[in-house]
Amino acid sequence: MTSFTVAPLLRLPLVIAAFAFLFLGLFLIYPLWGVLSASVLAADGTSFTLEHYGKVLAKIYYRASLINTLTIGLLATLITTLIAIPLALTVARLDFPGKLLLIALAALPLVLPSFVGAYALLLLLGRAGIVTQTLNAWGVPFGSIYGTPGIVTVYALTLYPYVLLPTLAGFKAIDASVEEAAQNLGSSRLRTIWTVTLPIIIPSILSGALLVFIETIENFGVPAVLAEDKPILAVEAYKLFIGETATNPSAASVLGTLLICLTATVLVVQRRYLANRRFATRAGVPAPTIKAGGSWRIIGVIYCWAVVLLALVPFFAIVVLSFMEFRGPVLQSAFSLKNYTELFATAGGPLRNTLMFASLAALATVLIGTPIGWVLTRRRSVWVSLLDVTATLPFAIAGTVLAIGLVIAFNSGAIVLTGGWLILVLAYTVRKLPFTVRTSSAILHQIDPSLEEASISLGVSPLFTFLRLVVPLMLGGIISGAVLTWVTVASELSSTVVLYSGPWRTLTIVMFQALEGTGAGLAVAAASILIAVSLIPVLLAYRLLRRYELSML
């Protein structure tokens, strides 16, 4: 080749990648670099030092936060997995009435804010909780749910779908002939599941379990509600950074860096492990449902419904409680709308903010994430792999840490963003980007690339082929990605709590502040609105997506 030219079909992907690198470089890498450098730079701001690490790790309190975070994460992951596998097996292999409803309900905790669940647990089983009070009145002793037990319970109940859904998909992706072959060779049905089926779906189970682990490590809301005196990394980083008495950004950055290292390690392990283990069988015929008889069947069905409903009880309780009267933190046995009138009188702005931020972030992730997903699916190259890693990275970054980084990066200098609403939307967009990228890649994998080639060879340029042909084909995936982004942003707390300022409070902040104060009534009303805000779009989209699918083919 005599001159350097970019192949025509490479131009659009390169433009997209350049923009993506610019965006992620500015609002992800640069802030993270800020966190990292704050943790290793001495007070003069130029020389390298490990002094901050030494100081922080010398304190038993912070060492404990690391150990607690890991212990709770491992426990929650283990319990979640143990709950989800039998559930997935039963749902995959047993036919029972209401199964579709059960699956829909089982997915709900994914979109419901976990810290609302934590708060519900507090209201029911906390020191002044309704159930606790009742039990005490009857003379039944009841242990404390603060600290590890409460946090692990909430995680198990809200995160089990992360393991359930991939495991269920794994069970369904196994071709019936694999199990038939085992049985034909003389293996009993149970032995077949144990020796053939489970080993095949272990990658699915593990990918879900690692997701749970990452979620628990970076979660801020649940420990903020339930930890009490137990130190947890994400919460301590926040306290050190925002600090009511004295802020300590370098110590916060040390904890933030530790948090990043933890989650990044897990993510790398997950990708390395899964990259070499794809036990997918050629899915032709999914394994048939088993005609299990009598008691096994009853036990299985009861188990499924018990888990699914138990996970939803806290949210149901919150909604019921929101219609009851509180005097300070004390519940009265009278129904009223007082909580809501109070909420709308004081927190109309936060509701509006929540809706606006969620909409803007959903729009931005779709606009940025869909083209990235397209490049990742359609191109193979070194820079594509780099883009893949960069776009997945936010997933391993705790919201608190990203927010601290954004503050460090954009508090002064050429671009100042702190104190405004844009920094919140940017944080949400970066955090939820991996999600849109994944959903759009997933749907693009199902769209044959030759459709695009056909369009191009008929004379439509790559850009217009993408806009007019690919985007409409992806619409279902794009909508569902946007809805889920919207919903999860609406209940985001971990970066909001660091980044919000005066007029830009959100519903989650109202709840968070009400928790610290005495306004239990306000908090439950805000929590109920959050539940509604999370559920309504999902329910609407559920119908929309099904209709869309039907009209497609």
Add this chain to the structure above:
Amino acid sequence: MTDIRISNVSRSFGSVVAVDNISLEIKAGEFFTLLGPSGCGKTTLLRMIAGFAELDGGQISIGGKRIDTLAPHRRNIGMVFQNYAIFPTLTVAGNVGYGLKARKVASADIAKRVGEALALVRLQGYGERWPHQLSGGQLQRVAIARALVIRPEVLLLDEPLSNLDARLRVDMRGEIRDLQQRLKITTVYVTHDQEEALAVSQRIAVMQTGQIEQLGAPREIYRRPVSLFAAQFLGMTNLLPGIVEGRQGGGARVRVGAVDLVIADAAARQGEAVTLCLRPEALRILAASDALLTEEVRLEGTVRHAEFIGALIRLDVELAGGTLLKVAVLDDPHSRATPGSRIVLAYDPARLTIFRAACP
């Protein structure tokens, strides 16, 4: 009427050379086929013409105009894809008119030309249907209509029949061939199915590991393969390793196992190791009453296996010394060629190809 000129074109993926310095001229109006096993580079070469595979080096011109530097959407090439690539969000008419819309043709003209194109592939009245209402064969016709309606300079077909069932495949290949003959459009066809290639093409390029192994008309490459690969890839054949024993008449005698075969080759030298290629249908069974034609040579053997596949019976005949010979004869109810029976075969030495190389 446009010719395609491919000069010194190469492409490698990592350490794999997909297309290895190929030069090729496809004549205007020709039905040209790239034939080879998967991974031989035929699809890459086709996608280079279409613009979907980049060239590491070399040039491609269509009608004297260099196109390999042109963006694929500006090449005016019709392409039919292996899996049809019909847009599921558009009706049949929407699919066929897609390229015309991109060319900003007036909508009245689009309707007229779409109608004509659908008539061309015998799908009149299907314009308002949705792709999911059509069968595989119909989808393939829509794909062909969509590629032809833009009046492309060349038509590219990438294994267009591989997703159809066997009978439909035979019908469709005839239709594609007739259509091409009527429109006289320069056509490049990619397939791994040698029978399909032989049936439709004017010329075939047999490809292997990124190179053209043999180029020629179907009859020529089938009857006179220039390499062992070409001989094996096109149809069934007997490859018999032997040693030239000496000259006989205008040809030579070759020792294969414990029998002597006569060949028509004038250049064979005594003691030379050769491989003979003899097609199964070039052998015929000589009944007791039959006379040997003047140019023919006799062979005797024992039937070891007989496979009845309808029109043909395929026999494995063991010659003296254990050499197994594949023989194909038309089905004959009076045939006595049953396993274990002795038979006499006859062949014409002119139909035997000789390779001066050891058998692989």
